Amino acid sequence: MHVLDATGNLQLLPASVFCTERCTRTTEDTKEKIDKVLSKFKTISDQTTKQLADVIDYVEKIQNDLSNIPEENELSVAQSLMLSQCMKKVKDTSGKAAADHKELHGSVSKVGKAIDRNFTQDFGVVNKDETFCGLDQPDLVNQVICQHFFRQGMLDIGEALIREAGVDIADKSKEPFFEMNRILEALKNGDLQPALSWAYDNRQLLRDNHSSLQFKLQRLQFIQLLRGGPGKQAEMLAYARNFEPFATQHEKEIQQLMGSLLYVNSGVDNSPYAHLLQPIQWADICDVFTRDACALLGLSIESPLTLGINAGCKALPALLNIKQVMLQRQCTDVWSNKDELPVEVNLGAEYRFHSIFACPILRQQSTDSNPPMRLICGHIISRDALNKLANGNKVKCPYCPVEQSPTDAKVVYF
Numbered sequence: 001m002h003v004l005d006a007t008g009n010l011q012l013l014p015a016s017v018f019c020t021e022r023c024t025r026t027t028e029d030t031k032e033k034i035d036k037v038l039s040k041f042k043t044i045s046d047q048t049t050k051q052l053a054d055v056i057d058y059v060e061k062i063q064n065d066l067s068n069i070p071e072e073n074e075l076s077v078a079q080s081l082m083l084s085q086c087m088k089k090v091k092d093t094s095g096k097a098a099a100d101h102k103e104l105h106g107s108v109s110k111v112g113k114a115i116d117r118n119f120t121q122d123f124g125v126v127n128k129d130e131t132f133c134g135l136d137q138p139d140l141v142n143q144v145i146c147q148h149f150f151r152q153g154m155l156d157i158g159e160a161l162i163r164e165a166g167v168d169i170a171d172k173s174k175e176p177f178f179e180m181n182r183i184l185e186a187l188k189n190g191d192l193q194p195a196l197s198w199a200y201d202n203r204q205l206l207r208d209n210h211s212s213l214q215f216k217l218q219r220l221q222f223i224q225l226l227r228g229g230p231g232k233q234a235e236m237l238a239y240a241r242n243f244e245p246f247a248t249q250h251e252k253e254i255q256q257l258m259g260s261l262l263y264v265n266s267g268v269d270n271s272p273y274a275h276l277l278q279p280i281q282w283a284d285i286c287d288v289f290t291r292d293a294c295a296l297l298g299l300s301i302e303s304p305l306t307l308g309i310n311a312g313c314k315a316l317p318a319l320l321n322i323k324q325v326m327l328q329r330q331c332t333d334v335w336s337n338k339d340e341l342p343v344e345v346n347l348g349a350e351y352r353f354h355s356i357f358a359c360p361i362l363r364q365q366s367t368d369s370n371p372p373m374r375l376i377c378g379h380i381i382s383r384d385a386l387n388k389l390a391n392g393n394k395v396k397c398p399y400c401p402v403e404q405s406p407t408d409a410k411v412v413y414f
Ligand SMILES: [Zn+2]
Pocket: 375, 377, 378, 379, 397, 398, 399, 400, 401, 402
């Protein structure tokens, strides 16, 4: 089974996702074939790149030699021979590249066949047709896909989809993604400026969100100066004034930065502050920026599409099993008439986003139509339980037991 990872790449799901021993074996079998293709692809790619570069050099050399001959002169026998040899070499090289490509294609199609052979292809049984059909649904799906591409920085693909599928996405909703990607791209290239000015413009909001992004960016800017050696010492001292607003919150980190100044002349590389120069600082800042910028813009850190697909893939084996059991016992309707699965599919903590409330009286999970209700004594039970316990306009809390009016109970939102 393949899933899209956070960067939009296709990845093979870990074998643990599949429940039976047979599944694990077939996953390994397919993975082996994929590894083989990948290694073959690399070898052929390396060889072809080298051969093409050689041939281009050769052609350029001949072109150069021939350009020195005056135009009215005819080619000598040796030169004609050289030309025909060159043509043969070009033809051989392109022929070999085509043959390699054909061979690779064969291996790739073997992988496709292995996947078809080893994995369930028909997931239609776990799908509800009305989820993706209808007037608005296709457009909604396209919107989600577009947003995914924008999020991953694949702006041209997103734009192409908008154009070709006629997706209705307001420019305003694209801008945050564009800006975030532009800043992230700059950060990856070691350019702090766009991120610094973004953090400066949003400093109040970041502070309200308890984000330390601005400090971390300035810290990295200081480290960049530190890299510059003794020549940058005066600039570093001047820049250190920018840390003043962060003095109480980041005292220790600022002390460390100041301490590193002592080693500017003898070399920070061989000092207790060498860790400041490590590349991990840059990877960290990209993570912090993505997390804090997403929080500020009201976006989730991971693309909802990636998350949805990954969660779906994780749940598939269980869903297929449930469906099988339901078909055998002929009780298919327990699934189709509710927005809820008949059993809980545990996807692990990373896929849990909301607190859930289970009524202590009826032992049911709350829903929109049966929400948790807070009684005036502070105890919470579900609305159905409240209605069952109510006697006219009176209800006795099953826990404390304070007598009260059911109308005083308030809906609780998680
Ligand atoms: Zn109570």
